[in-house]
Amino acid sequence: MHLLLTRPDPGPDADPLALALIAAGHRITHAPLLTVHTVGKLPSLAGVQGFIATSRNGLKAVAPLPEHAQSLPLLAVGPGTGELGRELGFRQVIEGPGTGRELAEIIRETIDPGAGALVHLAAETLAFDLKGALAGDGFEVRTEVVYRTDPVSTLPADATTALRDHRIDGVVLMSPRTARVYAKLAADGGLVAETRKVVHFCLSDAVARELCPLGTVKTVVARLPNSQEMLALIAREASDSV
Incomplete structure (x- = not known):
């Protein structure tokens, strides 16, 4: 085709x-x-237990990653994002099937909310509000806008x-x-x-x-x-x- x-x-x-x-x-x-523009950099990791990536662009925006960042878990929205995370050096990658809502459920099942904050490497427009979805379960999600997309x-x-x-x-x-x-x-x-x-x-x-x-x-x-x-x-x- x-x-x-x-x-x-x-x-x-x-x-x-x-x-x-x-x-x-x-x-x-x-x-x-859509054109992608990097607008942020890797935020402070103080008190952070892992990353959330809901697109490949979020990971690209903060690459290359320092060694201490690669040692933290990456919660990837789907297999493609997870694959890029491994290419960038993440040693622990947990993949969802493709949507933010499904990833939130996986986070609830696998991550301890008391172990630290999760940094969401995000665009300026969110398809799904992970921070809001997980707040009731005791999670601290820091939404960091690291890229934007323009039509x-x-x-x-x-x-x-x-x-x-x-x-x-x-x-x-x-x-x-x-x-x-x-x-x-x-x-x-x-x-x-x-x-x-x-x-x-x-x-x-x-x-x-x-x-x-x-x-x-x-x-x-x-x-x-x-x-x-x-x-x-x-x-x-x-x-x-x-």
């Missing part, structure tokens, strides 16, 4: 999802719809051309905000009719709901909100379309 991948530009690092899609035989057109103003020219020429089979959407930006830019660019000819691969139902401004478009949703399940979803759709 020819896929429009809307994830932010990974910078000098390769995007693991893009590499996996290419390895599976798919063609990729990159269309980053682009237009779809990239090659993405627009590929959609107009009906060369795109599917659009990969990994967050509600990305889907919201995509829907707006497609509508503003007069591409609504073209979006109805492609499959929208959505990480979650919340992502799919953001496509409502486009009217009736085909959406398929991953069984679990993580990259592995997105790859499986795309593989199933590609197999069905043969």
Whole structure:
């Protein structure tokens, strides 16, 4: 399949999802719809027992990590974030299946709230309020904004051309905000009719709901909100379309 991948530009690092899609035989057109800016640095770790990372971008914003930080547990929202944490040197990584709500439950089950604070490496906009969700259980969560994301103003020219020429089979959407930006830019660019000819691969139902401004478009949703399940979803759709 020819896929429009809307994830932010990974910078000098390769995007693991893009590499996996290419390895599976798919063609990729990159269309980053959010730009990531680092706005913070690694905070003080006094009284801290571990980190929470709800995206890879939060970890990238504070890398490279000092040795004493790597020795603390990392509570990662999903397998992709957990994998990056291990690459950055974390020796104890606890992974959730992909959402902040599910990660909060894992934290309740595995972490002692009396052992110290948890530092959440966050963006300026939170998809889920972990601090609020865990406060009633006695946890101290320090939300540290270490990066922000800004939407682009237009779809990239090659993405627009590929959609107009009906060369795109599917659009990969990994967050509600990305889907919201995509829907707006497609509508503003007069591409609504073209979006109805492609499959929208959505990480979650919340992502799919953001496509409502486009009217009736085909959406398929991953069984679990993580990259592995997105790859499986795309593989199933590609197999069905043969």
